[in-house]
Amino acid sequence: MALIVQKYGGTSVANMERIANVARKVIRTKEEGNSVVVVLSAMSGETDRLIQLARQAADVPDLREYDALISTGEQVTITLLAIMLNGMGHKAKSFLGFQVPVSTDQAFSKARILSVEKDAILKELDEGRIVVVAGFQGKDADNNITTLGRGGSDTSAVALAAALNADVCDIYTDVDGVYTTDPNVCAKARRLDQITYDEMLEMARAGAKVLQPRSVELAKKYNVPVYVKSSFSDEGGTLVTKETKGMEKEIVSGVTYDRDQAKITVIHVPDRPGIAAAIFAPLAENNIMVDMIIQNSSIHGFTDLTFTVSRKEAREATRIIADAVREVGAEKFEVDENVAKVSVIGNGMISHAGVAAKIFQTLFREQINIQMISTSEIKVSCVVELKYTELAVMALHDAFGLESAR
Ligand code: ASP
Ligand code: MG
16 A cells, blocks of 8 residues: 555646546545545636735735735635545545644745644544645744745645655646656657656756746655656656666756746946855845856956846846945946746766757757856756747757657
């Protein structure tokens, strides 16, 4: 008998019919002799709706109340599923975050999980119940409700799987696995049977929407096997796991893009110690994540600094940077929201030269100008003009032969 955590995303619980479909899948897993913990998102669109309401209530909503509000979508889906399961003759019980409890820090709207208590859930499983847990939420040390950031129910599911020492964490979504790139952009995209935690992490961070990056970090840390599957079909699926021998062959495993980018350039910055700190420390203090950073080598004691942030945070970043620019005595700064980041990811890059060169040649052939470049051991990212996103993705997918099966 296995302990299985199953997470269903917003589209999988979008209406009563789909929740009934989830109920049938859960029952089937239970009847196969497994203990089942289900983690749910809110109905698709519901969290967005709640966020809009909060913004109508105040320009800058109080974050404690904001989290208590936007976490309610999950309360609806878990109770509906539990009611349905009980009605179908299967013992089930719902748990809100604080009832587990899932303990987090106090960073409202982007809280991090500190611990997950397993005893209450294990007791229910022992008594033969199906446990249905609200994703995306927890509680802080003062019993305030917290949320884990958008897409956070993936992280809830993996954290529960780790705490309960589950055999597998199944993430049910509206696609049947992880693809070499977004099938909506590139028809030749191919589903991967397996992918390593590191590759998945880079893909998620580079814009692939299938899993929240933090859930992959957790899965890697606790070695939780994660299976990405479709809730609408029994076919397919991608296993996210640690590297195995057979997986090494592939140099590149995927191409991703992220349109949620804005590029900020600080021009004519005096090149002296402390400049980068003066610019980036205030951004960090305001919890703004900086992605790529490039500093040119200086000429006559001055340099330019370019970096990217999420487009959603560009306005706030601009406000902060305006102060910093004055403080460090830079000439001016420019913001460009007309950009996207395209990334090529693969474990094999560690041991293969020439991947970056091939990327640059491919983009050159399409006459796409590269505005910024950043690399990690297993990723190369380029910032390009927004309108070239799809073209760049398709060209790179072709250049690395990703459509042909392994
Ligand atoms: N309902 C939350 C959101 O829309 C959490 C999730 O779906 O993972 O972000
Ligand atoms: Mg999601």
